Amino acid sequence: MAAIKNILLVGVGGQGTILASKILSSGLVMAGFDVKMSEVHGMSQRGGNVSTQIRFGEKVYSPIIGKGEADLIVAFEKMEALRWLEYLKKGGKMVINDYEIPSAPILMGKVAYPQGIIEELAAKADISVFKAAEIATGLGNSKMMNVVLLGALVKALNVPGIDWEQVIKDNVKANFADLNIKAFNMGLAQV
Amino acid sequence: MKELMTGNEAIARGAYEAGAVFASAYPGTPSTEILENVVLYKDKIYCEWAPNEKVALESAIGAAIAGARSLSTMKHVGVNVAADPLFTFAYTGTNGGFVLISADDPGMHSSQNEQDNRNYAAFARILMLEPADSQEAKVYTKLAFELSEKFDTPVMLRVTTRICHSKSLVELEDRIEVSMKKYGKNIGKYVATPANGKVMRYKLEDRIKAMETYSNNTDINTAMYHGSDIGVISSGVAYQYAREVFGDEASYLKLGMTYPLPMDKIKEFAKKVKKLYVIEELDPYIENQIRMAGIDCIGKEIVPSIDELNTDILRKAVYGIESEAVTSEMAAVVRPPTLCAGCPHRGFLQVLSKKKNVMISGDIGCYTLGSAPPLLAMDTCICMGASVSAGHGAAKAFANAGLDTRVVSVIGDSTFFHSGVTGLMNVAYNKSNCITVILDNRITGMTGHQQNPGTGFTLMGEPTVEVDIELICQAVGIPKSHIFVINPLDLKETDQALTAALALDDASVILAKWPCILKKFSDQDKEDFDLSPGKCEINQEICTKCKTCVRTGCPAIHSGDNIEIDEVMCTGCAVCMQVCPFNAISREVK
Numbered sequence: 034m035a036a037i038k039n040i041l042l043v044g045v046g047g048q049g050t051i052l053a054s055k056i057l058s059s060g061l062v063m064a065g066f067d068v069k070m071s072e073v074h075g076m077s078q079r080g081g082n083v084s085t086q087i088r089f090g091e092k093v094y095s096p097i098i099g100k101g102e103a104d105l106i107v108a109f110e111k112m113e114a115l116r117w118l119e120y121l122k123k124g125g126k127m128v129i130n131d132y133e134i135p136s137a138p139i140l141m142g143k144v145a146y147p148q149g150i151i152e153e154l155a156a157k158a159d160i161s162v163f164k165a166a167e168i169a170t171g172l173g174n175s176k177m178m179n180v181v182l183l184g185a186l187v188k189a190l191n192v193p194g195i196d197w198e199q200v201i202k203d204n205v206k207a208n209f210a211d212l213n214i215k216a217f218n219m220g221l222a223q224v
Numbered sequence: 225m226k227e228l229m230t231g232n233e234a235i236a237r238g239a240y241e242a243g244a245v246f247a248s249a250y251p252g253t254p255s256t257e258i259l260e261n262v263v264l265y266k267d268k269i270y271c272e273w274a275p276n277e278k279v280a281l282e283s284a285i286g287a288a289i290a291g292a293r294s295l296s297t298m299k300h301v302g303v304n305v306a307a308d309p310l311f312t313f314a315y316t317g318t319n320g321g322f323v324l325i326s327a328d329d330p331g332m333h334s335s336q337n338e339q340d341n342r343n344y345a346a347f348a349r350i351l352m353l354e355p356a357d358s359q360e361a362k363v364y365t366k367l368a369f370e371l372s373e374k375f376d377t378p379v380m381l382r383v384t385t386r387i388c389h390s391k392s393l394v395e396l397e398d399r400i401e402v403s404m405k406k407y408g409k410n411i412g413k414y415v416a417t418p419a420n421g422k423v424m425r426y427k428l429e430d431r432i433k434a435m436e437t438y439s440n441n442t443d444i445n446t447a448m449y450h451g452s453d454i455g456v457i458s459s460g461v462a463y464q465y466a467r468e469v470f471g472d473e474a475s476y477l478k479l480g481m482t483y484p485l486p487m488d489k490i491k492e493f494a495k496k497v498k499k500l501y502v503i504e505e506l507d508p509y510i511e512n513q514i515r516m517a518g519i520d521c522i523g524k525e526i527v528p529s530i531d532e533l534n535t536d537i538l539r540k541a542v543y544g545i546e547s548e549a550v551t552s553e554m555a556a557v558v559r560p561p562t563l564c565a566g567c568p569h570r571g572f573l574q575v576l577s578k579k580k581n582v583m584i585s586g587d588i589g590c591y592t593l594g595s596a597p598p599l600l601a602m603d604t605c606i607c608m609g610a611s612v613s614a615g616h617g618a619a620k621a622f623a624n625a626g627l628d629t630r631v632v633s634v635i636g637d638s639t640f641f642h643s644g645v646t647g648l649m650n651v652a653y654n655k656s657n658c659i660t661v662i663l664d665n666r667i668t669g670m671t672g673h674q675q676n677p678g679t680g681f682t683l684m685g686e687p688t689v690e691v692d693i694e695l696i697c698q699a700v701g702i703p704k705s706h707i708f709v710i711n712p713l714d715l716k717e718t719d720q721a722l723t724a725a726l727a728l729d730d731a732s733v734i735l736a737k738w739p740c741i742l743k744k745f746s747d748q749d750k751e752d753f754d755l756s757p758g759k760c761e762i763n764q765e766i767c768t769k770c771k772t773c774v775r776t777g778c779p780a781i782h783s784g785d786n787i788e789i790d791e792v793m794c795t796g797c798a799v800c801m802q803v804c805p806f807n808a809i810s811r812e813v814k
Contacts, residue, residue, distance in 0.1 A: 045559065046561075058228055058391065059228070062226075062228055062393065067392075067393065068228060068391075068392070068393065069357075069390055069391065069392045070228065070390065070391040070392075071386060071389065071390040071391070072389055072390075073333055073389070080559070080560075080561055080562045080564070080779050081559055081560065081561040082559045093392075094464040094465075094467040094468045095461075095464045095465050095467075095468045095534070095535050096357075096386055096390035096392065096461065096464065097386060097390075097534055097535075098534075098535070099534050099535045099536025099537070099539070099547055100536055100547045100549040101547035101548045101549035101550070102535075102536075102547065112556045112557065112559075113556070113559075115552065115554060115555075115556045116556035116559075118550055118551070118552055119549040119550060119551055119552075120549070121549075121550045123548050123550060125550075135782065136557050136558065136559035136560070137559070137560055137562050137596075137777065137779065138557055138558060139557055140774070140779060140781060140782055140783060141597075141598060141771075141774050141775070141777070141783055142771065142774060142783035142784070144557050146557070147554060147555070147556065147557065149554075150554070153552055153554050154552075157550050157551075157552055158550055
């Protein structure tokens with residue numbers, strides 16, 4: 034049986050992790066994989082952290098993974114990369130958006146946003162870091178950050194034979210398709 | 225055609241394919257999206273949000289007795305609210321197929337407890353099915369309607385968060401149109417008087433025997449033999465974890481129907497394996513019954529009965545293997561959910577949190593987030609509606625002991641309709657001096673914006689009557705002079721109302737009315753409220769960095785070298801502007 038691959042998308046409510054994981058899982062289904070995708074939401078819209086787990090292979094049983102099992106973690110926010118580090122498999126890869134969203138205790142000035150996260154993660158794992166927000170803003174729409182990150186994810190994942198441009202077209206509004214594909218391709222070039 | 229679907233989408237699809245025509249529910253995580261997907265088939269299935277789970281269940285019971293295939297969905301604690309009709313409906317049986325979806329929340333992702341509702345099936349003696357993925361969620365929903373009609377019983381489809389909110393592939397099929405069963409008056413069957421009830425009680429035992437025979441023969445209870453060393457009995461999502469941890473060498477008895485249990489099949493399976501494991505999330509529901517049948521097994525002595533399971537926990541429990549994780553000494557700062565920027569609850573709770581010698585009796589909703597720092601504006605949270613009734617009891621106890629502590633009960637609009645109204649009736653009738661605050665944000669907020677009896681729209685999008693909360697309060701006996709209708713984002717007005725209410729010797733109501741900032745505003749909302757004010761800004765030359773604004777807990781206010789307001793997040797609610805002691809904050813005039 035082909036080994037199951039585990040991907041973890043982590044971020045903060047409102048960052049668009051759900052759409053990115055939806056596009057990703059549609060592509061994997063089209064490629065003929067058995068796919069399970071699990072998300073924890075509920076209070077995510079109220080500033081909490083969000084995570085989506087995607088597992089694919091010949092036959093997937095559990096919809097969720099445990100610690101040390103993710104082949105790839107894509108963090109939409111820097112501190113979330115640190116929070117989920119223990120889910121990374123030894124030898125796994127991390128794609129990190131160099132972007133900070135302070136949480137409530139930080140906003141209130143009770144604690145500082147941790148410094149040196151990237152250096153710490155670089156010492157522990159194989160990481161790719163870039164500023165997806167700047168790329169998205171450069172495209173004229175900061176909301177495209179999630180699709181830029183999806184591009185980087187797909188590159189890092191390296192599953193051949195999937196027509197991602199078509200998958201994107203199938204999953205976004207027609208008048209945004211070109212912009213999304215552009216954002217996706219810029220993400221591809223980052224890893 | 226195969227589609228990736230969540231368990232909730234698949235249940236809705238199953239109800240559609242099964243020819244269901246009636247659905248009633250009260251929203252609650254992780255069940256909410258079932259009806260939000262049933263409404264996509266509204267040309268075939270009539271569906272509605274009921275004021276609470278008891279009303280939802282009873283409405284579906286009525287439709288089923290009338291002859292329609294009906295379903296009712298709710299979260300695990302909702303079944304507590306609906307338990308009364310459920311237990312008697314088990315006695316009467318049904319006419320059209322009836323399915324109750326109980327969506328449990330092991331690990332309490334969004335709930336106040338993690339009760340295992342499989343116990344309800346055995347307690348109420350109703351047939352139970354447990355799907356283990358989205359495909360099964362759809363297939364079992366359809367089967368549930370058939371079995372309900374076959375055995376003349378309500379059927380409970382028990383799912384959990386990981387089934388509800390995980391996506392897996394589902395094979396879509398066409399809808400089967402099922403005609404209404406003929407309705408006929410049948411007093412002996414449907415009138416549960418003591419005399420009839422006794423007859424029903426004996427019939428119920430016969431039904432359980434027939435269902436048990438089915439359970440022993442159905443292929444949704446399947447044995448998969450791979451070897452004789454290890455056998456695993458499991459159901460629901462726990463089966464998926466077990467399948468992955470024990471692998472291809474173990475034999476499995478996967479149970480899709482878990483009440484009544486297929487005890488003959490279990491005995492046969494147990495005989496064929498040397499070591500028998502029972503893998504369950506939460507309670508030893510299957511294990512206890514297996515042990516009572518005299519079969520030895522390994523279960524809860526190694527598998528935790530608290531919190532949700534995963535492959536990590538199970539691997540450690542069975543093999544003692546800890547996963548190799550990459551760790552760091554550096555810790556991420558917690559990211560708790562907070563009241564949104566512009567949330568109308570913040571204004572009210574900000575004022576309330578400053579009142580001394582007050583017990584705040586809380587409830588279930590977004591305002592429960594006000595219990596966290598910095599507001600700390602909630603003393604209790606028990607269940608839906610408890611704020612008003614528990615507040616009444618506390619007020620009586622304080623008064624009887626001669627203490628001058630006052631009680632302010634805080635409840636939302638949807639929760640008030642759910643079960644706050646009866647509590648308020650008790651406050652008025654039995655004369656306590658509670659101040660009941662109804663935070664009417666014009667929608668059911670926490671679960672993601674469902675219509676309710678106060679919003680003027682139904683689940684199916686039709687305009688309808690609106691409950692007049694003020695009139696309800698008057699009708700139960702709170703005089704008009706003791707009802708304060710306020711804008712909770714106007715802190716002065718809020719403070720005046722609270723001060724006036726606290727000065728009264730008897731019960732009062734504060735109705736704080738302002739729409740949820742995330743809501744899709746109706747035309748009426750736009751007419752009634754100023755919903756696009758200018759944004760707030762801090763004049764850094766005046767700001768003394770006293771952080772009074774920061775202590776409102778608004779996520780748009782950033783405290784660093786300077787205190788700043790994020791202009792994208794700010795909605796112009798102006799709570800910060802009103803608390804600033806130095807008038808350093810201004811709002812852009814539009």
